[in-house]
Amino acid sequence: MRSLKLAAGLVLIFTLGAGAAPVTESKESWGYVNVRDGAHMFWWLYYANNPTKNFTQLPLVMWLQGGPGGSSCGFGNFEEIGPLDRDLKPRNTTWVQSASVLFVDNPVGTGYSYTSGSDAFAKDLATVASDMMGLLKQFFQSNPEFQSVPFYIFSESYGGKMAAAIALSLNEAVQTGSIKCNFAGVALGDSWISPLDSVLTWGPYLYSTSLLDDRGLAEVTDAAKRVQEAVERQEFDTATELWSRAENAVEQNTNGVNFYNILTKGPDEGKGNYAAQNGYLASLYQRHVKPLHRQTLDQLMNGEIRKKLKIIPDSVTWGGQSAEVFSSMSGDFMKPVIDIVDQLLAAKVNVTVYNGQLDLIVDTMGQEVWVKKLKWAGLASFSKMKWTPLYVSADQSDTAAFYKSYENFTFYWILKAGHMIPSDQGDMALKMLRMVMKLE
Structure with a gap:
């Protein structure tokens, strides 16, 4: 080493x-x-x-x-x-x-x-x-x-x-x-x-803060239970996919609540056609990692900071492999x-x-x-x-x-x-x- x-x-x-x-x-x-x-x-x-x-x-x-x-x-x-x-x-x-x-x-x-x-x-x-x-x-x-x-x-x-x-x-x-x-x-x-404990409490938490009605609570709870069943079967890749579906149920019933702060507007990444066209891992990545690489930060890290550090290889882009990092860990998520x-x-x-x-x-x-x-x-x-x-x-x-x-x-x-x-x-x-x- x-x-x-x-x-x-x-x-x-x-x-x-x-x-x-x-x-x-x-x-x-x-x-x-x-x-x-x-x-x-x-x-x-x-x-x-x-x-x-x-x-x-x-x-x-x-x-x-x-x-x-x-x-x-x-x-x-x-x-x-x-x-x-x-x-x-x-x-x-x-x-x-x-x-x-x-x-x-x-x-x-x-x-x-x-x-x-x-x-x-x-x-x-x-x-x-x-x-x-x-x-x-x-x-x-x-x-x-x-x-x-x-x-x-x-x-x-x-x-x-x-x-x-x-x-x-x-x-x-x-x-x-x-x-x-x-x-x-x-x-x-x-x-x-404990990912499952988070997913299972999304519904009650959102309901208690007036971000779900009774029908929405039922839909989110049903989606969370499907995740629970997969985890209990030790089918963790399936549980990861069902986790993505549970998040979709949350967004659809809350008018797109921000997963990171319920009182602020969430990022647009991960919503709409992108998820449908590229699968659940792409959707999860866009929702949970892509916002950490917002354009202004990306420009800073690949611009002035890169020049300052002087040791970043020419073939390396800051955040360029983050999607592969995320997908490689997919079996570990839940x-x-x-x-x-x-x-x-x-x-x-x-x-x-x-x-x-x-x-x-x-x-x-x-x-x-x-x-x-x-x-x-x-x-x-x-x-x-x-x-x-x-x-x-x-x-x-x-x-x-x-x-x-x-x-x-x-x-x-x-x-x-x-x-x-x-x-x-x-x-x-x-x-x-x-x-x-x-x-x-």
């Missing part, structure tokens, strides 16, 4: 137009790791930029995007938690002020990551986790200054499903000494941990990983679950259902606890979230947020980050 690593440098001072102020400088590094033959994974690190603390005095966070096929280095970076937004203007709620942040384009083929052949795409979580172990082993060997700082994995959507498996593999690797790092915990944000969360808790790994109130695709009702299925010994005590309200700051009176914490498990209910919590409620997301990392 070798790492094509670029030496740490300073943020490029982007020209934002006549009279625009330069962006604050911040130390960065990036590179590729060949995790398998023909499988090249890209990472991008921002060192913590804090006025009072050196980066070695603050934790390191790895951010994993969903999809699968959504780019952490693109969407998570420029749309959610990185130091600059997609217009290359400073973000006030960037996580880099509280931690060093490592973005990784995974699975291989996502974002700037790429494969040299179609047989190199990951097809299951085991491969995803194994690939990430290869990257993290190389990263911590090449950056020994991060070996002792607390290391957290934060995630979103399908990234949470991958994060659970990666966290379990990492914990084992740390215990055996094959990877040297101070693994401190994993945070699962609006995560596809498989639950509740058992992996149980294993993490039993191993005393700190596990945080956080979810947006307005999310539909991974609605909070569904998250609460699978949490109640945990075999974790502390579940009964956790369930009896009252939640605690949270405010963004001491001078704010509006409740921004609720949370409960018992032993090594914590749950955050984030209000007025959809699927992409840092985009919708950046201040609260930053506060949650600091709480998880015990910085406040």
Whole structure:
């Protein structure tokens, strides 16, 4: 294994137009790791930029995007938690002020990551986790200054499903000494941990928010039950197709509700003739991955950012293989990983679950259902606890979230947020980050 690593440098001072102020400088590094033959994974690190603390005095966070096929280095970076937004203007709620942040384009083929052949795409979580172990082993060997700082994995959507498996593999690797790092915990944000529990609660959630009538509820419930039957038969490819049909039933009965925030208009991709002409996987991709590659972000990543990085191969286009990443994982989509969360808790790994109130695709009702299925010994005590309200700051009176914490498990209910919590409620997301990392 070798790492094509670029030496740490300073943020490029982007020209934002006549009279625009330069962006604050911040130390960065990036590179590729060949995790398998023909499988090249890209990472991008921002060192913590804090006025009072050196980066070695603050934790390191790895951010994993969903999809699968959504780019952490693109969407998570420029749309959610990185130091600059997609217009290359400073973000006030960037996580880099509280931690060093490592973005990784995974699975291989996502974002700037790429494969040299179609047989190199990951097809299951085991491969995803194994690939990430290869990257993290190389990263911590090449950056020994991060070996002792607390290391957290934060995630979103399908990234949470991958994060659970990666966290379990990492914990084992740390215990055996094959990877040297101070693994401190994993945070699962609006995560596809139990797909069926999400699908089965879509109807009740939409009905309770006046987005379905009785007839619509019946149709969505019937579609969800068909998914359930396929999952119970262990026919996961069929379940994935039926999941797409259940989403169609939701859209048809809600006038096209946005799966990522029920109070905002959803993207047009994935609707109408495209789905009918190209099949259910194409429809799912257009609905759940394509919006992460919106035109303005695509132009940025394949334009100015590509020029800045200098190491992206000429044959690689940012997001050019994302559809193959998505389709290669199709047999994995509807498989639950509740058992992996149980294993993490039993191993005393700190596990945080956080979810947006307005999310539909991974609605909070569904998250609460699978949490109640945990075999974790502390579940009964956790369930009896009252939640605690949270405010963004001491001078704010509006409740921004609720949370409960018992032993090594914590749950955050984030209000007025959809699927992409840092985009919708950046201040609260930053506060949650600091709480998880015990910085406040």
